[in-house]
Structure formats: C-alpha cells, structure tokens
Amino acid sequence: MAGPHPAVAAARSAVRSSVVDLAPGSLVLVACSGGTDSLALAAATAFVAGARLRAGAVVVDHGLQPGSAAVAERAAEACRALGLAPVLVVRVDVGTAGGPEAAARGARYAALEKAAADEGAAAVLVGHTLDDQAETVLLGLARGSGARSLAGMPAVRGILRRPLLGLTRAQTAAACEAQGLDPWHDPTNAGAPGDPLRSRLRAEVMPLLGRVLGPGVPAALARTAAQLAEDADTLDAQAAELVAAARVAPPAVLDVGVLAQAPVAVRRRAVRAAAVAAGSPAGALLRVHVLALDALVVDWRGQGPVDLPGGLAATRACGRLVIGPPGPVAPVQPADVPGQASKVQSGFARNDDEE
The missing domain is CATH 1.20.59.20 (Chorismate Mutase Domain, subunit A)
Structure with a gap:
C-alpha cells in the first residue's frame, strides 16, 4: 500500500518531532487562520495526535477585513472536519502600537496564550514555514538588526511551537492539495501597493532574489538564522x-x-x-x-x-x-x-x- 504524499509525510514528521516531549493526554492547540500553512499544520496535528494527545485549534479573528468573521468560521469548520476539538474562535481588538502588523501580531499571540491558559493546553502550534523564516531574516537585515533579530523565529518560545520551520510554503500547499483541503487565500498576501510590508517582500523581493541568486535563497537565509540563533543564545547566556x-x-x-x-x-x-x-x-x-x-x-x-x-x-x-x-x-x-x-x-x- 502506498504511503502518504511526501509533503504530507514531511508535515506529519515535523509535528511528531515537535510534540514528542509532551505527556500522553496533553492538549495541543493549532493556531489556524484557514490559510495554506496553518491548514496543513492542522491536518498533520490531527493525524499525529491520534490516541496519545488531544488536539484542538484556535482561530483568531482580527476583524481587520470585511467578512473576517465568516473567514474565521470557515477555518473553524475546517478544523472540526479534521477532528480537532475544542475549536475556539476568538475575536481580538487590534490596537495601533508599533504599527498595524506588530499590533495584529501582538493581539494574536496574546489571544493564543490566553486560550492555552484557559484550556490547559501544553503547547500552541503555529504554522510558520522556512519561507517565513527567510523573510524574517531579510527584513531584519534591511532594518540593520542585530544577531538576535537575524536569528529569526525560534522553534520554541514559551508555549508556542513552530513545527514547520523546516518545510517550504510549496510543501504545505502540496500537502493541502494531496489531502483535498481547500485553504483560504488572504487577499493582503498579493503584495499589492498598500498590502503589509512582508506581503510585498514575498511577492516582489524574494522572487527577484531567486532569479538573480538562484532558488536556494530561502534555505540559505534560514541556515543563517539557525547559526545566529546558536551564537545569540550563547551571548545572551x-x-x-x-x-x-x-x-x-x-x-x-x-x-x-x-x-x-x-x-x-x-x-x-x-x-x-x-x-x-x-x-x-x-x-x-x-x-x-x-x-x-x-x-x-x-x-x-x-x-x-x-x-x-x-x-x-x-x-x-x-x-x-x-x-x-x-x-x-x-x-x-x-x-x-x-x-x-x-x-x-x-x-x-x-x-x-x-x-
């Protein structure tokens, strides 16, 4: 009998490695927007949890786009269809401190941490990929940041875990397609004028770097982040x-x-x-x-x-x-x-x- 699609297997393996230390019966929550990365993560987590762990989801509605409540409910339904429970939909008020992207991120993480505390979850899984890591490093370079910022997003920070940092966005898309999942595509990710800076970087700068320097740029930037994380950890200690x-x-x-x-x-x-x-x-x-x-x-x-x-x-x-x-x-x-x-x-x- 043929095994799962390679991208599906890679996502499951990544999640399994991320939660291997959790005690049997622990609750794991997936932060799911309904997008490609988080939906692939939700499916992998539902499979990996099996009888050993309990797996649920948190959908954060930032309320920043028309119809955001309907998008959040669609994501919640997708999670329920995967067998995740509980599935929480949390509406947040996004302020202005630090700019719109930072404010939304802060509100989202606060909501995730509160949901974990309320539900007694041992971990919250977030769907950032290798491509997200590469973009984070590039943004840090453009801002003249130090090693800690250039180290990118850690695989584990507090209750948050990022199992998919070793997978590309293409792999999460393939995993969704192989499992018949229909992800939501955020219109602000198109990289049009007025879209978030990260979206424009993703749509314009990363493809240009790939054409000029070759297709290995995201992986190279992620390697830089990993090496700097080791250095920064030592210096911080x-x-x-x-x-x-x-x-x-x-x-x-x-x-x-x-x-x-x-x-x-x-x-x-x-x-x-x-x-x-x-x-x-x-x-x-x-x-x-x-x-x-x-x-x-x-x-x-x-x-x-x-x-x-x-x-x-x-x-x-x-x-x-x-x-x-x-x-x-x-x-x-x-x-x-x-x-x-x-x-x-x-x-x-x-x-x-x-x-």
Whole structure:
C-alpha cells in the first residue's frame, strides 16, 4: 500500500518531532487562520495526535477585513472536519502600537496564550514555514538588526511551537492539495501597493532574489538564522551571568566596574537586558539607546541621564549604573570622577534576584 504524499509525510514528521516531549493526554492547540500553512499544520496535528494527545485549534479573528468573521468560521469548520476539538474562535481588538502588523501580531499571540491558559493546553502550534523564516531574516537585515533579530523565529518560545520551520510554503500547499483541503487565500498576501510590508517582500523581493541568486535563497537565509540563533543564545547566556554578577540592587542597579571588564558584545547585551528588566519595552529599545548606556559604563565624562523608552532614565553615580524612573541622582563619589577607574571587587557575585 502506498504511503502518504511526501509533503504530507514531511508535515506529519515535523509535528511528531515537535510534540514528542509532551505527556500522553496533553492538549495541543493549532493556531489556524484557514490559510495554506496553518491548514496543513492542522491536518498533520490531527493525524499525529491520534490516541496519545488531544488536539484542538484556535482561530483568531482580527476583524481587520470585511467578512473576517465568516473567514474565521470557515477555518473553524475546517478544523472540526479534521477532528480537532475544542475549536475556539476568538475575536481580538487590534490596537495601533508599533504599527498595524506588530499590533495584529501582538493581539494574536496574546489571544493564543490566553486560550492555552484557559484550556490547559501544553503547547500552541503555529504554522510558520522556512519561507517565513527567510523573510524574517531579510527584513531584519534591511532594518540593520542585530544577531538576535537575524536569528529569526525560534522553534520554541514559551508555549508556542513552530513545527514547520523546516518545510517550504510549496510543501504545505502540496500537502493541502494531496489531502483535498481547500485553504483560504488572504487577499493582503498579493503584495499589492498598500498590502503589509512582508506581503510585498514575498511577492516582489524574494522572487527577484531567486532569479538573480538562484532558488536556494530561502534555505540559505534560514541556515543563517539557525547559526545566529546558536551564537545569540550563547551571548545572551553570558550577558545574563554578567547582569547577575554586576547587580547591586534589583532590578537595574549595576556595578560599573564589573560591567566594564566584560567583552563589548556581552556588556552591551547586559545593559540592554537590564533596561528591559527595569521596564523599558524591548521592541522600542534601539541600538542608539544601548550605545548611550554603554557610554555611561566605558566612556563616562560626567554626561547626564540617558532617556530610555518607557519613561525611564539611566544615570551613573557612585560607580553604579542606575536604570529606572527619572529622579534625583546620588552625589558622585571620588571613585566615579571622570578619568578615574571605579573600584571593582574581585570575582563575580551572583545575586538571588537574577531573572
């Protein structure tokens, strides 16, 4: 007897690998828009779950297009027909913070995480593919992003899992066709003027790169993301250790001397992490802010506070880098006079307050 279509088999194998660690009886929810990628993921998950796992779905209605409620219900019906249960349809209010795409993404992920918490799900599966990963890396390059952003989307982040990052969009389309599934095609994915930036990148830029550089561009960009993810994970771990060693008081009072001893890449990650821990929004904290924080550590000439997103400020006083709400600054001690080195205790002491 012939086996399943190769694309169907690939999707099932990817899902199986993604959920192999879950305990029997765990509930897995598929984030399904009804589009090609998420519908292929829903079908693969329904098959893989079998008797070992429970598999349901969450359909998020962003309410951004006419008829969005009908599209959401169509996706829900497709999931029910695959045998998924429960199938939840969640309507969200999309704000404006960070722009329309970021606002929609934030609302969607918040809805998925809430649905998982309400239902007691062990994981939420999201249908991003290798092509999505390549587009993410290319967008990051265009924006001058660092390694963490260029590392793309992780296969696992919290309760979210992305089983299909190794499959192409062509494979998910083939999987749907082989199983007789009829996906919904989002009209904003056409790449027309006014469509989201990612859609225009997908419709115009990626095909051009393929014609000029060859058909392997998406896979190459995804490989770059995987390699940078390894590097970024290592540097982030070292930065977390540095923050713990330098922390004098929570959440973000740090010993300047301890910070100054660290390699630049680790130190700048550390001061950024400290700013985020103090309440500065990660998405709004730009390189210009990080460089200004770093200057307080290694290039201090008595400059005043550094304003940070979130209404915070960073100051240097008494050999300490202090990040928090703007306020009075403690008197500068002789050890912190410009041109003199701060006294540094030997060794790195961990703090029980580390994140």
